[in-house]
Amino acid sequence: MTDTTAATAPITVALVHGAFADSSGWSGVVNQLQAELINVQAIINPLRGITHDAAYVASALGQIPGRVLAVGHSYGGAIITNAATRAGNVVGLVYVAAFAPDEGEVLGDITADSKDSVLNTALVELQYPTADGGSATEYAIHPDHFHRAFAADVSETEARVMAAVQRPVAAAAFTEKSGPAAWKTLPSWAIVAAGDTAAGADVVRAMAKRANATSVEVDASHVVMVSQPTAVTAVIHEALDALA
Secondary structure, eight states: OOHHHHHHSOOEEEEEOOTTOOGGGGHHHHHHHHHTTOOEEEEOOOOSOHHHHHHHHHHHHHTSSSOEEEEEETHHHHHHHHHHHHHSOEEEEEEESOOOOOTTOBHHHHHHTOSSOOGGGGEEEEEEEOTTSOEEEEEEEOHHHHHHHHOTTSOHHHHHHHHHHOOOEETHHHHSBOOSOGGGTSOEEEEEETTOTTTTHHHHHHHHHHTTOEEEEESOOTTHHHHOHHHHHHHHHHHHHHHO
């Protein structure tokens, strides 16, 4: 494909989920994008730490033909921040209630300073086996606190389902330093969920401003892509239009 052809080819929207979740959280957004014949692909985030996850997602992004708009939710924002610099075909970033760390920053330090986040009070510490025969720490959200801390604007019934199918995240996600930040060289958009008590609306808002992202604030919880997929899809459209 020539450079001219590549520049005019349709952009694929690549969706990267965050911690305590999986790609099913994007279902409403995927449904709307597919109905409009927009290329979309959800990428699994291993949730094993910044280094491991960024390498995996960068590989997945790089194997998508043509240009890519990388969209990350929550911890997935930190991963696209790291992965997009390596993939080579990412032309823009969308942060959905997401972290956009700078090089050298540690997510655990950032969230500790949030006045809006209550996530640390809702976590349960677990263990998982490592390849060397040892064990390492991972975290899940206690089911009794999932609705309040993570998904306050979905029904209690839906929140119970989300809590039951959540995927724990390795402690390394919050202790490893972030690498070179893709938002320094790529255009960025951001959705700040005003009721975000997981990542913390204050943290997300400050990071979006620092990244010079085109931002919109939505009255929603941390899982805005579940509760308000139309609002998320609208920002993706804005990014696609700007990049076309």
